[in-house]
Amino acid sequence: MKILQISDLHLAPGNQDMHGVNPSDRLTQCVEDIRQNHADAELCVITGDLAHKGEIGAYEILREILADLPLPYHLLVGNHDDRKKLLSVFPNTAVDPNGFIQSVVDLEIGRLIFIDTVEIGEKFGGFCAQRAEWLETQLKDSAGRPVYLFLHHPPFDVGIPYMDGMRMLRGEDLLAEIVAPFANIRHMFLGHLHRPIAGSWNGIPFSVFRGTAHQVALRMVETAHLVRSHEPPAYGVILIEPNATIVHFHDFLDDSAFVAQADIDRHH
Template identity: 45%
Template sequence: MKLVHITDTHLVTPGQSLYQTDPYQRLAQCIDDVIANHADAAFCVLTGDLAHKGEPAAYQGLAKQLARLAMPVYPLLGNHDFRAPFREAFPNALRDEHGFVQGVLKRDEGDFLFLDTLDEGVNGGKYCEKREAWLRARLDEAGKRPVYLFMHHPPFSIRIPCVDRIALAEPERFAALVKDRDIRHLFYGHVHRPVCGSWRGIPVSTMRGLNHQVPFDLHTVTPVPKSHEPPAYAVAFIDPDQVTVHFHDYLDRTTLRRVGEDHYEYVR
């Protein structure tokens, strides 16, 4: 099974720029690439920071672009988002009994759980008791079935101080929830960098956002610096005994063409 993972679109009102780039255009180009190359994906997930300031026009623009995808799409919330304008643009989005943007997709490959870590008005993430109870119930329902998690804030340090200070609060509480469960992979957002590894034995991955990035700065604590590294999305393949995640710099149109023995040239 193939899935598409997009994160941190940071949309503003279409036509406006953010950090000298056009987030709406970046999203449209991303969707173009997904349609051209991965229309066979089972679904697409966006792991938060859909809008930069929570503007209704930003969510409306997002809905317009995501409607171009034939596959199911699951937009989640990040610290830059606001639930009310998001709900107006996405009335059929995931929702648990308490109004959090959470849900589960059950497939033959396992249970795919979509989490809401938004603490409105705060950059760091929160997973409150109500959300914990929801996740505990879903994990209990999964039993021995494989589980895949999707969330905005990582519940662990990535060793970049400016991001670690605004990660998920009380990570040990979250760790206790997923302990001894068959979690095959955790897909997250928030950090605007390609970061892979494992946490408490769970493989994890994220990649750069669509509009702007966080540089590989191991010293700055505040404010969060920005960079213009290439945007990317991920394509993940889910197999019974393996998860494979590819990061795709979708605006890179360069390739090498052989023009002679041991000689190549760039083709754009």
């Protein structure tokens, strides 16, 4: 089964540029690549920072661009998003009983759980007792079937001090405690970092992709400001099988693929 992950779109109203790139053009190119190459995916998960400043106009652009996506999509919130404004433009977005934008999708291969890590007014992320109770219920209800978690903020440091200062800083121990008893959690898909990163946290494998607009530079020293970069944008192509999770980091603007002349000659 194939699913896709897009992250950190940072759209602005009026198709404004952001940090030297145009986020809506980039997302349009991303959707076009999906249409050409991965229209057979089951679902596309968009892991937060949909809008740069949470404006309604940005969510309207998002709705317009996603209308061309040839598969169902699922939206998560990031620290740059505004839950109310997002819901006003996407009223069908699933919300839990406490108003958090988190939900579950059961697929043949297992259960996808989308977690809301936003702390209103903060860049860093959080996880609280209400969210913990909800997540625990969803994990228990999974009844041992494979579970895949999706959340915007990483609950751990990645060695980039500026980003580590705005990771999930509230409730990460609570999250660790809630997930610990569940050996059926197969993978954690994150956003926020605007970088290709993979590894594991408390034994759970995780992956992060670049955003579709600007990126974060690999600066493993203290910096006064966030150092951004224009590394290529990417999205994730994820293959899930009962015994394997395969994560491809797809630089969708790269057009350098080629077949060697020697290979062509050999076949003629």
